[in-house]
Amino acid sequence: MASGAPENEDDTQCTLEELDDIITQPAGGMTMLPNTAYDEVYDNLLVGDESIARDLVQLRRLGVTHILNAAHGVDIHHVNTNEDMYTKLKVTFKGIEAIDHMSFNLYPFFQESADFIQKALDSGGKVLVHCIQGVSRSATLAVAFLMLKCHMTVKDALRLVRSHREVCPNTGFQQQLIKLDSELRLQRNNKIQTE
Structure with missing residues (x-):
């Protein structure tokens, strides 16, 4: 449903301006907030807000089997959920105590989060x-x-x-994604050269 094959991109470094255009272009140059609690952004991968994470009835109805809380914690800037909350649903839970601030380094959590999502999808699960x-x-x-x-x-x-949900990663997170993009591009180029 929400799958998409990557397009051919040139080998130039991505810029913050290009990412900002992707975020704001669908709304005529404005940053928009979503008007839904969640959206499926890729097959069996949902991105959502705090309300859907706390709605056990809706989670069961959706068939969610795995939850990755990217704002795990107890203060006002976090969402206080944990594995105990989802025991009856038999949902596998992972929490990352990230702060939505430009200076927060989310980069170290990219691989473990991707592994968690991939393992869930490989098992036929659905991830929020x-x-x-x-x-x-x-x-x-x-x-x-x-x-x-x-x-x-x-x-x-x-x-x-962005084609499925109004999103806007903060500038620091965008820079970290650009860093990941550069490193993955370098890995691909090195692999091609050694073959």
């Missing part, structure tokens, strides 16, 4: 990645997953997620 609003932390981890596991460029991955 959420934060408070479902626009920055969770969207960043969804984009990183598409880059790491589906071999998309940052622009293709962000385009795909």
Whole structure:
């Protein structure tokens, strides 16, 4: 349903301006917030907000089997959920204590989050990645997953997620995604050269 194959991108470094255009272009140059609690951004991968993460009835109805809380914690800037909350649903839970701030380094969590999502999808599961609003932390981890596991460029991955949900990773997270994009591009080029 929400799958998309990566487009051919040139080998030039992606810029913040290009990512900003992807985020704002569908809304005529404005940043929009989603008007839904969740959206499927890729097959069996949902990005959503705090309300869907707490709605056990809706989670069961949707068939969610795995939850990745990208805003795990107890203060006002986090969503206080845990594995105990989802025991009756038999949902596998993972929490990342990220802050939606430009200076927060989300990069170290890209690989483990992508592995968690991929393992869930490989087992026939359905994953909800959420934060408070479902626009920055969770969207960043969804984009990183598409880059790491589906071999998309940052622009293709962000385009795909943005085509299904209004998202806006903060500038620091965008820079970290650009860094990941550069490293993956370098790995691909090195692999091609050694073959």
